[in-house]
Amino acid sequence: MAFFLFQLGSPQQGIDLARHAATHWASRNQQGPEAKARAHYAWLLLELGSSEEAIEEAAQALKLAELANDTRILSLATNVLGVVFWMSRQLDRAMELCARATDLAREVGDSIYECWWMINLGCVWAEVGHFALDSGDTAAARGPFLKAVEITDRAYRLAIANDDPWAERLCLGNNADYYTGMGDTISAAECLTKYAKVKGHNYTRGMEQYYYTLGQALVAEGRYPQAIENLKEAILLANLTGNIETLLQANNFLSKAYEKQGCYQEALEAHKEYHQLALHLAAERAQHKARLAEIHYETRKLRNLAASETQRAEQFAASFRILEEKAAQLTEAALVDPLTNLCNRRHLDMILTSYRDDIQRPFVLAMIDVDHFKRINDTFTHVVGDKVLAEIGRLLRRHIRSTDTAARFGGEEFLLVFDNAELADACNSCERLRRVILERNWDEIEPGLQVSVSIGLADGRAAGSPFLAIEAADRNLYTAKRLGRNQVIPSQG
Structure with a gap:
C-alpha cells in the first residue's frame, strides 16, 4: 500500500504505512520483510525531501536484505540506495548501485524490478547530461543523454512485455525530457504522442509528469502559448501532489515562456514563485540538517x-x-592522461568492462601507433616527441564522435573505441584520421618534422570480448607496420 501511494503521488500517506510495516516486521525479527518495508520507507522519505534520514533507512534496508540472503529484496534495497545517491548528486555511486540493482533483479528473473531499476539508471545518466547543459557544454551533454535514452528504451520494451502502463509512461516521459535536453524536439514529441496513447488509467502523478514534460518541449520548440497552457496544468497537479521539484521547474519554464511572449508581468510573477519555492526548499533542507545535527550530537553526548x-x-x-x-x-x-588529455588506462579498463558486461552492444577497437616514434625522439628530442603525442591526442578528440572514446594505451600507442559501430564505418573513420595526421603541418612544432600513424582494427563482438579485440587489433597494427606503415588494416572475415 505504501508503494502504491508513492506511485499515486501521495508520499505523506504512504510514509506512515511503510513505517508501521517496518516496525511490525522488526518486532517479529523478520529481516527480509523488514528490509523491504525500510527500503520503501527510505524512498518515501526521499520523496518528501528527508535525504539524510533516507540514507540511514536505505543503508539499514541493504544490511537487513544481505542478512536475509534474499536477492530480490537486495535488488530493491540496492536500487533505493542508488536513488538516494542520485538525489544527493553523487552520480558515480548512484550509477554503480542502480546498475547493480538491475543485475540482481535480472538474476532472479524479476522483469518488473529490472524494468523499474533500469528507469532509474537512465535518470542518473541523464543527470550527467543536465549537469553538462547547466555548465554550457552542449556537446558533452549529448553522450550521457544518448546513454539514458538507450537504457530507457530497454526498460520501455520490458514495460510493454510486463503490461505495465505506469512504467511505460515513465519511460516515454523521461525519454521526452532527454530528447529535449539534446535539442531533438521531434523525437521528444513522438515520445509524448505515444505517452498519450498508453492504455489504462493515468494517475495525478503521471499526468503531472506529462504536462510538465510537454510544456518543457514546447518551450524548446518556441510554441509558447501551448507551453504556457500545459505548464499551468502541471503546476495545478503538482500543487495537489505537493511535488515541490515539479512546481519549481514548471514555474521556471513558465517564466521563460511568458518572457518570450512579451508578457513581462506574468513572467515576473512566475519567476517570483520559482524564487520563493527555491528559498522554501533551501530553508527546509537547512532546518532538516540542523535537526539531524542535533540528533547526532545527542548520540555523541x-x-x-x-x-x-x-x-x-x-x-x-x-x-x-x-x-x-x-x-x-x-x-x-x-x-585522464595528463599529456594527451585522453582517457588513461584505468579509465579505459572501466569502459571496456562495460562492453564486456553487455555482449549485445556493438563496438570496434582501433589500435594506433606513431610510426618511427623513437626516431622522432632521437632526432628532435623527447620534448618534441611529447608535443607530437599531445597534438595527436587533440586531433583524436576533435575527429571522433562524442559517443566514442579515445585513450592513451601506453607510450606512443593509442586506442579508439567506436561505440555502436560497424567495422567498415570505423575503418573509414580511421582512414580519415590517418590522413588528418599525415597532412597536418608538423613544421609548426619543429621544422622538418613529419608524422604518420599505423592503425589496426578489430570488431569487438566478433572477437568475443573487448580484451580479445585488443589482441586482434594489435595483431592488425603490426601487420600494418610490417607492410610499410602509414596505413589502416582491419580484421578480415
Whole structure:
C-alpha cells in the first residue's frame, strides 16, 4: 500500500504505512520483510525531501536484505540506495548501485524490478547530461543523454512485455525530457504522442509528469502559448501532489515562456514563485540538517555544542562547493592522461568492462601507433616527441564522435573505441584520421618534422570480448607496420 501511494503521488500517506510495516516486521525479527518495508520507507522519505534520514533507512534496508540472503529484496534495497545517491548528486555511486540493482533483479528473473531499476539508471545518466547543459557544454551533454535514452528504451520494451502502463509512461516521459535536453524536439514529441496513447488509467502523478514534460518541449520548440497552457496544468497537479521539484521547474519554464511572449508581468510573477519555492526548499533542507545535527550530537553526548551548529553548518555549506570542485579535479586526474588529455588506462579498463558486461552492444577497437616514434625522439628530442603525442591526442578528440572514446594505451600507442559501430564505418573513420595526421603541418612544432600513424582494427563482438579485440587489433597494427606503415588494416572475415 505504501508503494502504491508513492506511485499515486501521495508520499505523506504512504510514509506512515511503510513505517508501521517496518516496525511490525522488526518486532517479529523478520529481516527480509523488514528490509523491504525500510527500503520503501527510505524512498518515501526521499520523496518528501528527508535525504539524510533516507540514507540511514536505505543503508539499514541493504544490511537487513544481505542478512536475509534474499536477492530480490537486495535488488530493491540496492536500487533505493542508488536513488538516494542520485538525489544527493553523487552520480558515480548512484550509477554503480542502480546498475547493480538491475543485475540482481535480472538474476532472479524479476522483469518488473529490472524494468523499474533500469528507469532509474537512465535518470542518473541523464543527470550527467543536465549537469553538462547547466555548465554550457552542449556537446558533452549529448553522450550521457544518448546513454539514458538507450537504457530507457530497454526498460520501455520490458514495460510493454510486463503490461505495465505506469512504467511505460515513465519511460516515454523521461525519454521526452532527454530528447529535449539534446535539442531533438521531434523525437521528444513522438515520445509524448505515444505517452498519450498508453492504455489504462493515468494517475495525478503521471499526468503531472506529462504536462510538465510537454510544456518543457514546447518551450524548446518556441510554441509558447501551448507551453504556457500545459505548464499551468502541471503546476495545478503538482500543487495537489505537493511535488515541490515539479512546481519549481514548471514555474521556471513558465517564466521563460511568458518572457518570450512579451508578457513581462506574468513572467515576473512566475519567476517570483520559482524564487520563493527555491528559498522554501533551501530553508527546509537547512532546518532538516540542523535537526539531524542535533540528533547526532545527542548520540555523541555533545549537547553542549548544539548552539554552535548553525555557525558550523554555514561554514560547511560555504566550503562544500570547494570540496566538490576538488573532488572533481581529483577524479579527472585519476582518469585522464595528463599529456594527451585522453582517457588513461584505468579509465579505459572501466569502459571496456562495460562492453564486456553487455555482449549485445556493438563496438570496434582501433589500435594506433606513431610510426618511427623513437626516431622522432632521437632526432628532435623527447620534448618534441611529447608535443607530437599531445597534438595527436587533440586531433583524436576533435575527429571522433562524442559517443566514442579515445585513450592513451601506453607510450606512443593509442586506442579508439567506436561505440555502436560497424567495422567498415570505423575503418573509414580511421582512414580519415590517418590522413588528418599525415597532412597536418608538423613544421609548426619543429621544422622538418613529419608524422604518420599505423592503425589496426578489430570488431569487438566478433572477437568475443573487448580484451580479445585488443589482441586482434594489435595483431592488425603490426601487420600494418610490417607492410610499410602509414596505413589502416582491419580484421578480415
